[in-house]
Amino acid sequence: MAFLLRASGKCVTADPLHRLRADWFEQIRVMATTDEHDALHSHLLASVAAGERAAFEQLYRLYEKRVFQYVSTLVYDPTVAEDIVVETMMAVWRGAASFASTSRVSTWIFGIARHKALDAIRRMGRHQRDVTLEEAVELPNPQESPQDSVDRKQVATLMQRALSKLSREHQEVLRLVFYEELPYEEIATLLSIPTSTVKTRVYYAKQRLKKHLEALGQKAPNP
């Protein structure tokens, strides 16, 4: 089965230069927004280090959901994930002064969350579920007939099913690249792996997500 875009009949834009210009402006917008966010988060963290509770509450609102979802890609128990959110955010409150500004604030916070999640996984041991690629290939839903168009909700459902078939590592890097929008250097720092491994892992994560989506019979909606 062809991948999303080709399956939906959408083709690559006829004028590649036009497309590249559009990409370029989009990237400038993304980069500017990212820099502003990071500056705001650094400012908030400095205020937290000075003991300002209001700044912490603002930072908490910005990261509560993100940390929870990120941790949920590593531990599959929502209750454990919530406990880790609490532990992580309290570590931020108590240790804001130790932030060395050598990375983004988000990388620092996700790093704390990741260590706590890995500790939780070690504590839970074998009770954790971890789906392998082989399992995923075996899991297309036979009752789901191909459809020519699917609405957004169905896309989300398929995305959820496809993501759930990925390994923890692949779910994690896809989220860090496409949702948290971290540079590969920051991801390498966060995961304590070489940048070349980050690129490789993201490449295969994307390939496998594509395969799972195809296996689940997804058809892309018209954007």
Next chain:
Amino acid sequence: MTDPNALPANLHPEAALLPWYVNGTLREQDQQQVARHLETCAVCRAELEELSYMRTELRRFYDAQPGPSPRTTQAVRDLLDRDTLTQGKVPSAKRHWLETVDSWFRSLLMPRWAPTLLAIVLVAQLGVLLWTLTQPVSSDQVTSRSISPPTARLRVTFQGQASATAIESLLHSVRGRIVDGPTADGMYTVEILADNESTLQKKLTELQGHSEIVQSVGRVAP
């Protein structure tokens, strides 16, 4: 079987950077290199389309996912309150008034502005001390708690029509003060500062010179 630790040999180097070209975090040099490559490589343009679509769908998917339950926020608030009580950090707006008072007293013990306040007080004290030392000191203003200044006592009768203001002014000019009186015949005992006989005579003469105020003046035997 592909090696999960290596990229495919036929993959363009720029293709490995495409995820970050899409999320806009590549360094400028890499950004330009990928952009130039995309101008000529249809395969990588197709890959870029797929990654862009994947990014859009993943963002939409994660945006729609729920966050933690309200108990998480409450747990963090409880821990913050506990930290505030034990470490004296910024108090919560929704606490019992006794806890607020307690935190206020604690903050007085270890305020961050205490060293600054201390420095200001010390500088102010030093300034006052220096100002006091530079002021001219009149010898007859200096008193001692253990050694009485040289004084003499006079018996003075004032004119009946002399006003209290005039009497007070005259006594001030000779550094004197009423210490006793009046007696039944209207006599006061006045003590004046006089460290020697000539000063005493001078002040006696001055008093006698104001006959409109002083009716009579004489020394009290020591």
